[in-house]
Amino acid sequence: MAETLHAPYSPLIEAPDQVIDLEFGFLTSGLEGIGRMAVASEAKAETAPARITGEANRRNHLENLASAGFESFAEHGKVIDQIASVGLPVDNYNSLTLRPNARGREGVVGSWRQDMGNFSVYEAMYNTSHQERLATIAHEGFHAVSPLIESNDRLYSSPEAREKAEVHVKAVADQSLRTGIHIDGYHQRLMHQYKAGEIDLETFQEETGAIMAEKALAGNRALLTDVQERQYRKMEDLAREARVQGKPELPSKVALISGDDLRHKAQGIDATLIDLLDSVSSLEELVAHTKGLKDKFYPREDIAKASERGAANDPDKTIGGIVVLRFVDTPYFTKYKKAARLAA
Numbered sequence: 001m002a003e004t005l006h007a008p009y010s011p012l013i014e015a016p017d018q019v020i021d022l023e024f025g026f027l028t029s030g031l032e033g034i035g036r037m038a039v040a041s042e043a044k045a046e047t048a049p050a051r052i053t054g055e056a057n058r059r060n061h062l063e064n065l066a067s068a069g070f071e072s073f074a075e076h077g078k079v080i081d082q083i084a085s086v087g088l089p090v091d092n093y094n095s096l097t098l099r100p101n102a103r104g105r106e107g108v109v110g111s112w113r114q115d116m117g118n119f120s121v122y123e124a125m126y127n128t129s130h131q132e133r134l135a136t137i138a139h140e141g142f143h144a145v146s147p148l149i150e151s152n153d154r155l156y157s158s159p160e161a162r163e164k165a166e167v168h169v170k171a172v173a174d175q176s177l178r179t180g181i182h183i184d185g186y187h188q189r190l191m192h193q194y195k196a197g198e199i200d201l202e203t204f205q206e207e208t209g210a211i212m213a214e215k216a217l218a219g220n221r222a223l224l225t226d227v228q229e230r231q232y233r234k235m236e237d238l239a240r241e242a243r244v245q246g247k248p249e250l251p252s253k254v255a256l257i258s259g260d261d262l263r264h265k266a267q268g269i270d271a272t273l274i275d276l277l278d279s280v281s282s283l284e285e286l287v288a289h290t291k292g293l294k295d296k297f298y299p300r301e302d303i304a305k306a307s308e309r310g311a312a313n314d315p316d317k318t319i320g321g322i323v324v325l326r327f328v329d330t331p332y333f334t335k336y337k338k339a340a341r342l343a344a
């Protein structure tokens with residue numbers, strides 16, 4: 001007899017969720033808490049609040065946010081536990097939501113709204129494995145600290161560290177496009193969408209960063225190593241071709257992740273994560289941290305099944321559509337806004 005905390009969603013919530021009007025639906029359907037929290041946080045931002053550090057403080061911050069849609073306190077607590085345990089900064093979070101999946105968007109498992117500071121998981125996430133749930137939390141958590149957003153400087157050890165992370169994400173996005181070698185099925189779909197002009201380069205870059213962070217944190221490091229090796233080989237082929245054809249030199253190869261020798265310097269997404277995670281200061285500690293997350297959040301049988309299937313090395317394995325709702329002003333969005341206005 002769990003008491004339901006499910007808020008009365010307005011009919012607008014059933015519409016695709018890149019739509020900003022949806023938030024108005026949200027606000028007018030008894031969830032004003034989200035609006036209030038956003039306002040409160042903007043006011044605070046003017047006085048440059050101190051960074052939230054330490055797992056207990058992250059947890060405390062998340063527990064005090066407006067939340068909606070969770071069926072039980074246990075479910076809400078579990079999501080908070082995962083976000084706090086992953087360890088990425090939560091300073092930008094203003095609200096937590098569990099959303100139903102709109103028709104046609106059944107694959108969406110998580111979203112991050114940069115303008116609202118809203119972190120959402122979707123009901124579809126509960127149909128995925130424990131590993132994929134943790135991956136969703138890590139993926140959206142990385143959008144929430146995106147190195148592509150200058151105002152996120154304060155979440156990194158220095159503005160230069162954020163810039164370095166930005167350069168890295170963009171270089172991997174570029175290397176993926178040049179080689180045509182994707183990280184996973186979602187990355188592949190984004191690559192097609194970018195080439196078809198359906199998404200812009202910044203969106204592709206933003207997602208490339210979140211996908212790398214998700215794999216590095218949620219037990220799929222071997223996949224990044226494998227993709228990196230294949231991208232390197234392809235880059236070498238392309239460089240050879242360019243030399244033969246007298247074409248301009250290609251950019252140098254860029255690492256996605258560190259090598260297996262943990263005594264070496266952290267490379268790629270690992271360097272970014274070490275900078276962002278306050279509990280981790282070396283590659284060895286980062287790898288131990290990801291193992292800790294696995295032990296904490298995957299049931300034993302899941303770990304056994306994942307290694308049996310070799311899931312960690314399947315580059316075409318898709319984990320559902322994970323979206324960042326940062327880029328709300330798409331042609332579709334504009335069209336929907338018009339339709340919503342006409343209907344109103």
Ligand SMILES: [Zn+2]
Binds near residue numbers: 139207210323
């Ligand atoms: Zn994403």
